[in-house]
Amino acid sequence: MSQFYDSVKERFIRYASVDTQSANGVSDTPTTRRQFDLAEMLRDELLEIGVSDVFLDERCCVVYGVIPSNTDSGMPIGYIAHMDTATEAPGGPVRPQVIEDYDGGDILLNSGKDIWMRRSDFPNLGMYVGEDLICSDGTTLLGGDDKASIASIMTMAEYYVSHPDVKHGTIAIAFTPDEEVGGLAKDLDLGRFAAKIAYTLDGDHLGYYEYETFNASRADITVKGRAVHPGTAKGIMVNSIDVAQEFLASLPAYEKPQYTDGREGFFYVTGISGSCEQTDLQVIIRDHDPVQFENREHYLAIVTEELNRKYPDGTVTLSITEQYRSMKEVIDRVPFMVDNLKRAISDCGIEPVCIPFRGGTDGSALSQRGLPCPNLSAGYENAHGRFEYVPIINMEKNVEILLRLNELYSAMDS
Numbered sequence: 395m396s397q398f399y400d401s402v403k404e405r406f407i408r409y410a411s412v413d414t415q416s417a418n419g420v421s422d423t424p425t426t427r428r429q430f431d432l433a434e435m436l437r438d439e440l441l442e443i444g445v446s447d448v449f450l451d452e453r454c455c456v457v458y459g460v461i462p463s464n465t466d467s468g469m470p471i472g473y474i475a476h477m478d479t480a481t482e483a484p485g486g487p488v489r490p491q492v493i494e495d496y497d498g499g500d501i502l503l504n505s506g507k508d509i510w511m512r513r514s515d516f517p518n519l520g521m522y523v524g525e526d527l528i529c530s531d532g533t534t535l536l537g538g539d540d541k542a543s544i545a546s547i548m549t550m551a552e553y554y555v556s557h558p559d560v561k562h563g564t565i566a567i568a569f570t571p572d573e574e575v576g577g578l579a580k581d582l583d584l585g586r587f588a589a590k591i592a593y594t595l596d597g598d599h600l601g602y603y604e605y606e607t608f609n610a611s612r613a614d615i616t617v618k619g620r621a622v623h624p625g626t627a628k629g630i631m632v633n634s635i636d637v638a639q640e641f642l643a644s645l646p647a648y649e650k651p652q653y654t655d656g657r658e659g660f661f662y663v664t665g666i667s668g669s670c671e672q673t674d675l676q677v678i679i680r681d682h683d684p685v686q687f688e689n690r691e692h693y694l695a696i697v698t699e700e701l702n703r704k705y706p707d708g709t710v711t712l713s714i715t716e717q718y719r720s721m722k723e724v725i726d727r728v729p730f731m732v733d734n735l736k737r738a739i740s741d742c743g744i745e746p747v748c749i750p751f752r753g754g755t756d757g758s759a760l761s762q763r764g765l766p767c768p769n770l771s772a773g774y775e776n777a778h779g780r781f782e783y784v785p786i787i788n789m790e791k792n793v794e795i796l797l798r799l800n801e802l803y804s805a806m807d808s
């Protein structure tokens with residue numbers, strides 16, 4: 395048990411108890427007002443700790459803070475975590491409970507409702523025998539994603555302010571809303587954020603990190619048909635459903651999410667609706683490799699062209715919208731960010747593991763906007779569901795990793 399145990403535990407329980415679930419399909423910023431409940435709590439705590447330039451942007455629910463440098467050298471570094479929780483399970487009221495000294499068996503989360511977390515369903519529990527775990531009561535998610543990160547970052551901030559003798563460069567902090575619903579930290583004001591490089595803290599297994607995400611776009615395909623009475627349709631009718639089916643049949647059969655992993659890209663048909671006159675298709679395109687990604691977009695253009703050759707011109711229209719780009723190209727220009735992260739993780743006695751992330755992160759968008767932003771895992775398990783839990787030791791370890799990272803940055807020129 396380290397000096398950070400009580401702080402991360404107490405903080406995490408307090409943050410997790412606030413329902414901050416975001417919402418899909420809402421155009422408000424943030425998507426739910428309840429995210430302000432945590433934002434205000436964090437602002438007040440940052441002030442209380444003695445962090446500088448604390449600011450809550452009331453318009454978009456982003457919290458900022460700065461721990462000013464206390465040394466002549468050092469490169470400013472930032473840390474970002476998200477305040478909202480996932481939409482796939484009930485978001486509140488969250489009633490966190492601590493399972494002390496986990497014995498390796500099944501965990502009774504809720505005796506009234508007879509809800510168990512079974513070791514056989516969640517073998518990852520095996521890694522934490524003897525540890526203290528925080529779980530929900532089985533009726534809601536826990537929100538370790540991403541409040542475990544917030545607890546670690548806040549504990550780090552408190553440590554520096556109460557240990558002014560420990561030398562460090564400028565450390566910027568931001569907490570953002572709506573990550574779970576694709577917010578991409580779009581309202582983070584890079585002018586206000588006090589660092590030019592940062593890490594997001596999000597993700598499950600301790601010691602994992604990412605600096606490569608998917609390239610992502612969305613294709614909207616509209617197929618126009620020609621409807622006539624089916625009895626006299628010969629040679630006249632164009633059934634847009636049939637043409638749409640041809641379009642789908644031309645997609646590579648095994649380049650779909652259910653057949654791919656690692657660095658393999660895919661097409662994913664996310665929507666179809668239509669009648670004889672018009673059919674609309676939605677397809678998302680994902681690939682880590684930027685060339686392959688463009689090839690995929692190009693392939694859809696070829697299919698469109700060929701179908702328009704076969705059917706009356708203008709039968710198929712294709713519109714592609716970029717969603718986010720892999721951060722790799724940006725991070726490759728600042729390789730020390732990955733080197734430092736790897737070193738900090740292993741210096742804390744944890745094996746660093748890097749996997750190309752099969753999705754996007756807020757960091758993908760931030761990197762694109764000019765804030766290079768690899769991701770460090772938060773250390774929660776079973777996210778986005780009722781069986782989510784956070785081993786307290788993972789939050790403690792992440793505080794240590796952050797301190798070590800800051801040490802590495804304090805030795806660098808700004």
Ligand SMILES: [Zn+2]
Nearest residue numbers: 539540596597
């Ligand atoms: Zn998250």
